[in-house]
Amino acid sequence: MSSLLQNLSSNETVLLMYLANELPADDRAEVEAMLNSDPQFGLQLAQLRQDFDAVNVSIALDDARSPIPSSFAAARAFGDHVRKARATQRTIDETGPARRSRWMLYPTAAAAMLTVGMLLWWGTTRDEWSAMPPPEIAAIPDLHLIDDTEVATTSLIATPVYAGPMDKLNDDQLLAMFEPVMQPAVIDAQYDYTALSYINETLQ
């Protein structure tokens, strides 16, 4: 038995599929063999065919006696819908790209404004950042805060007890500084506290 017949749950469903001519050739042949060998199955088919035909005829007669509205009105109404849809689409096509390009300006302008704003903010706050030492630097005793000009031109020294420009210390102070650590870090400062932070970490 083929797969479709196996999937049909009853004689009635098999016969309906047979009557409707929706069975594959192999299945159809199999049903015909069953019809030849089983008279009861043949009677079932005859009854079903009679029902099928009777209903089809009844509906056809009923339809024939029951006029329906002309199809032209419905066709014209649908044609109007298609025309309207086309007109709408044309409007979108004509005005859409310009609108789209204007809309595209908004995110671009917003991004540009954000970038400019961030640059301005960064530029104005950069000095504030530089003026504020990081906590680990600020915690160093006797920390001597220097301005950018000094940093740029002065050698810095940092020990566990002092971090600052070397030229602010006299010789005794320098010697005292050098005693606790064998290799104090002395570097040429750059512009900000990164240098101090670095030497401080190095010494610790």
Next chain:
Amino acid sequence: MKASSISTHVETDEFLLGLIRQGDATAGEKLVLRYHEPLLRYLMRVTGKLHLAEELQQQTWVSVLQHVDKFNPASTGGGFKAWLFRIATNKANDLWRSKGRERTAMKGLTHITDDQTSDAGTQFQATQDDVRVRDAIARLPEPQRQVLMLRYYSGLKFVEIADMLGCPLNTALGRMHKALSKLRNMLTDPQPATVTADEVTQ
């Protein structure tokens, strides 16, 4: 006239749909003319009212137009016809559900039923035979009537109908068989057949 000059071009549904996508109103009208009668009669049988059927038919075509770009004949068994009847069936089911809610809301307030209400829009020339057939079909449980009418008016295969209704093939065939048996009984026996609650959902 040369044989080669005779146009053998057949405007398939899918071809017309392609033209509709490009905004060809004439193609739309041709498609409506092609399916007007079976679709409207199907909806009349399902709803029982001409004015409702006309409204649903219009909604169906509007829906076709709205979703014409999404229609894919390769993924729809039965092609455009199946798609069209599927949309119409969904519209009818929506109406059926809303009518059910309406009926529930009206229950206890009135004894006037749809059957007792005269339908001015119906243009049936009612004879006794007409009424019997129509009434017998109308008394079928909705799922059975749907399969019977889809088969009759759309001519779709049972496999396609089952797919459209989202039920197994055996279920669709079972509904068809029950519908045929009931109609035979109702048309031969003047007593109205009793419909059980189970059958309504089958």
